[in-house]
Amino acid sequence: MDFQLSDEQIAFKNSVFNFARKEIGLNDEETQKYDEKNEFRWDVWKKIANFGLLGLPLPEKYGGAGADTLTTLVGMEAFAHGAGDQGTSLAWGAHTVLCGVPIMLLGTEAQKERYLPKIATGEWIGGFALTEPNAGSDAAAVQLRAVKKGDKYILNGTKMFITNGPIGKVFVVIASTNKELKHFGITAFLVESDFPGFSVARKLNKMGFRTSPTAELVFEDCEVPAENILGAEGDGFIGVGLTILEWERSCLLAAGVGSLEAAMETCIKYAKQRQQFGRPIAEFQAIQHKLADMKVALEASRLLVYRVGCMKDKGIPAMLEASIAKLYISEVGLKVADDAVQIHGGYGYMKEYPVERGYRDAKIGTLGAGTSEIQRMIISRIILDLKKKSRGGAEHGF
Known part of the structure; x- marks a missing residue:
């Protein structure tokens, strides 16, 4: 390709x-x-x-x-x-x-x-509201209920860790319309922030990514017109959810690739300027090896993301490839962030240096959009049962 x-x-x-x-x-x-x-x-x-x-x-x-x-x-x-x-x-x-x-x-x-x-x-x-206080990777366990009443659905429940929650005007909200059907009883709704019964319970105080506002959202007899169903009733997992997550695991990780390159460039600049034992630390093999590893991680990450993009543009299901990219980039991102602080030494631990912020930011990659453990589960299930089940099937979960 x-x-x-x-x-x-x-x-x-x-x-x-x-x-x-x-x-x-x-x-x-x-x-x-x-x-x-x-x-x-x-x-x-x-x-x-x-x-x-x-x-x-x-x-x-x-x-x-x-x-x-x-x-x-x-x-x-x-x-x-x-x-x-x-x-x-x-x-x-x-x-x-x-x-x-x-x-x-x-x-x-x-x-x-x-x-x-x-x-x-x-x-x-806009934003996407899937995660709840007691449901994240297990999307079938969502507790937000949507009950049809005339030409509206009444939503009750809570969503947690929602990016853009405090400032969003419209959200794709995942809710259960039939718990007995599990995955097939999940429906996606387009919910506007001024719909009756919708509220932002609290803005959350995160370790990293602090310029992206995050909130807990509450739906208390929230009235949503039936015409605001996205897709069809019962299609919130198979259709909407998997579509969103495949895009999420590729597009948002592209930003991770850019952040890797920014971190590497910051370290290269610092290593050339910082003097120890009478010469720039860039001349020490220990520093050189860390920078070499960063370059390898950057190029591998970029290729993984670009592969997913090319597959999606050709109409090829890319759940496996998106999960591989998500797992690798998020975990190598943690390593690069750690090495960036190490290269900067004590200065890397200080707030005024961007590598300190990068270190805090990096952790969310292994948690959001499906944890590293979930990515390994998806990958292993696909490769162990590749001939029997599709590469993007619902059986692989979120």
């Missing part, structure tokens, strides 16, 4: 990188300030919107750029590399990939017309 980027994709990648570096990355003190305050960067969000990134994969008909999957991955990688702000990258991904893309792929024409233009411009911020 050819992963070579076209001239247009290379030019786009450079353009996004230069934009992100100029508008965000060159002022890391500002990023650090918002990280410490645990605040969303509205000024940066407006710049991203004006640059046209929020609607990158969405159809031009609805105000998007109409980019294919690989180009979308390239854009997310370049932005994360240039900006050095993983929280903002995550907020963008949750908005565009986890909310906009499923509406694009599975929504009715009326849903597309209502939501996609607002998502493309950033007028409305």
